[in-house]
Amino acid sequence: KLQYPFHFRDILRVMVHVKELFKKEPPLVECKLPIVVVGDIHGQFSDLQRVFTIFSDKERLGCFNQRFVFLGDYVDRGKQSLECIMLVFILKILFPGEFILLRGNHEMRPINMAYGFLMELEERYERRDARKLFFYFNEVFTFMPLCCIAGDTIMCMHGGICPEVTNREEFKKIPKPYINSGDHVITESLLWADPMYGEPRARPNKIRGLGVHFGEPLVDEICEKLGVKLIVRGHQMMMNGFKFFNGHKLVTVFTASHYYPDKLNHGAVMVVDATGRCGFRIIAPAKTVEEKVFRGEHEIANAHDNGYLTNPDVIKAVCTE
Numbered sequence: 001k002l003q004y005p006f007h008f009r010d011i012l013r014v015m016v017h018v019k020e021l022f023k024k025e026p027p028l029v030e031c032k033l034p035i036v037v038v039g040d041i042h043g044q045f046s047d048l049q050r051v052f053t054i055f056s057d058k059e060r061l062g063c064f065n066q067r068f069v070f071l072g073d074y075v076d077r078g079k080q081s082l083e084c085i086m087l088v089f090i091l092k093i094l095f096p097g098e099f100i101l102l103r104g105n106h107e108m109r110p111i112n113m114a115y116g117f118l119m120e121l122e123e124r125y126e127r128r129d130a131r132k133l134f135f136y137f138n139e140v141f142t143f144m145p146l147c148c149i150a151g152d153t154i155m156c157m158h159g160g161i162c163p164e165v166t167n168r169e170e171f172k173k174i175p176k177p178y179i180n181s182g183d184h185v186i187t188e189s190l191l192w193a194d195p196m197y198g199e200p201r202a203r204p205n206k207i208r209g210l211g212v213h214f215g216e217p218l219v220d221e222i223c224e225k226l227g228v229k230l231i232v233r234g235h236q237m238m239m240n241g242f243k244f245f246n247g248h249k250l251v252t253v254f255t256a257s258h259y260y261p262d263k264l265n266h267g268a269v270m271v272v273d274a275t276g277r278c279g280f281r282i283i284a285p286a287k288t289v290e291e292k293v294f295r296g297e298h299e300i301a302n303a304h305d306n307g308y309l310t311n312p313d314v315i316k317a318v319c320t321e
Contacts, residue, residue: 004083008129015140018089021096022143028171031100033151036066037270039234039253043078043116047256047267047283054281063091069148071234072104072158076115077292103144104158105191108181116293142177146190153276155228159235160193162186162212163202165222181210194236195245198311216246223249232270237305241268242280245308258285
């Protein structure tokens, strides 16, 4: 696939500008409806283009026709992370109120150092310049917002929730810049947490090593405390592009199609109209998939990315009844 020949200094100019925008945004941003929610992109630039094409008309490209909330994970895995992150950064600069760019766990330096972004930069630029770009991108990432409430009723984040969330004011206490995963428990789960069927409340997420696995009762509790009707998150590949949890109180949206070489998953985006009614637009898997970066013990999490885990205590109880 064709890679755009971004000049080193032009990339720096974009990052300087967008960093100032992120610094002005609180950890929890708010926006009006309608919105389009975009899940994980992971360097698959063709899928990002397909998202905008869905909402294009004869007069304008789709990126000019909607308000978008991105759930993070723009980089890593795919081979066009730079195109993905630069396009959304430029759109953020041009239309700051229409593009809400949340941070994902792959916008963390230890992760994107290992899973493709650094490697891509070093393939495209001299090593010294690549390292400078890498460090500055990750500095910009530390200022990105972590969650969004849309229309006062829909809560969006990359990962999930945790018991420490008691009200919306808690999000104002999140430190910015946020650098290390273990520095703030709520932020850690916003980036890393996953749902688990049958979990009474929450337990450490031993698969990912960070955040928690949370169950249906905690979803009910957090929705009530925050005064929202729906929690929208990404972070896990879903074969159909999206999947509900706890009735219709939580949904996972994953936009990168054909994410694994051996799984023909669909991608999806969620469309919410001005009344709060939700629907989904599906992206069919591409016929071919390029080589991607999947490696390391951390990849054990990927074995569970096509659905939600079930609490092992629940399984044990059912088997002994």
